[in-house]
Amino acid sequence: MDAWNHHDAKAFAAQFSEDADFTNVRGMGASGRSNIEQFHAPVFASIFKNSHQKYTDIKIRFIRADIAAVDVHWEMTGATDAAGNPRPLRDGLLTFVMVKGEGNGRL
Numbered sequence: 127m128d129a130w131n132h133h134d135a136k137a138f139a140a141q142f143s144e145d146a147d148f149t150n151v152r153g154m155g156a157s158g159r160s161n162i163e164q165f166h167a168p169v170f171a172s173i174f175k176n177s178h179q180k181y182t183d184i185k186i187r188f189i190r191a192d193i194a195a196v197d198v199h200w201e202m203t204g205a206t207d208a209a210g211n212p213r214p215l216r217d218g219l220l221t222f223v224m225v226k227g228e229g230n231g232r233l
Contacts (some may be wrong), residue, residue, distance in 0.1 A: 127179055127180065127181055127215070129141065130174075130177070130179045131173065131176070131177075131178055131179060133170040133171070133175055134170070135163045135164075135166040135167040135170050136163055136164070136219040137156075138166055138170075139159050139160070139162040139163035139166065140159070142159050142162050143159065143225065144158065144159050145157070145158060146162060147156070148162045148165065151163075151218055166230065171205075172208075173205055173208065173212075174204075174205055175207050176204040176205075176206070177203065177204040177205045178202065178203050178204050179200055179201070179202045179203050180200065180201055180211075181198050181199065181200050182199045182200065182201055182208060182217075183197075183198075183199040184196065184197070184198050185197040191226070192222065192225060192226040192227060193224070193225055193226070194223075194224045194226075195221065195223060196221070196222040196224055197219060197220070197221055197222075198219070198221075198222065199217070199218075199219055200217060200218055200219070200220060201215060201216070201217045202215070202216040202217070203215055203216075
């Protein structure tokens with residue numbers, strides 16, 4: 127969340143493992159940490175440059191002792207459309223698979 131709120135694509139991508147996959151709410155995505163960074167850099171510089179995200183609820187379920195499924199409900203303000211017009215409050219659900227032992231728990 128901090129990396130998102132600082133609009134820092136490199137810091138955002140650093141949370142993911144080298145071979146991670148990311149898919150957004152529109153079904154578009156990127157595979158691999160560097161591609162996840164490249165995917166987010168243009169939107170952090172445009173439609174999300176003034177966005178602020180907060181997590182409203184987090185649910186963690188361990189699949190194994192070292193792997194967890196994590197559901198994160200979020201809300202976002204400050205996003206705009208491509209023309210720069212404000213978007214209303216956005217909310218959604220992120221689902222992560224997290225692995226213990228890779229840094230502080232990489233995705």
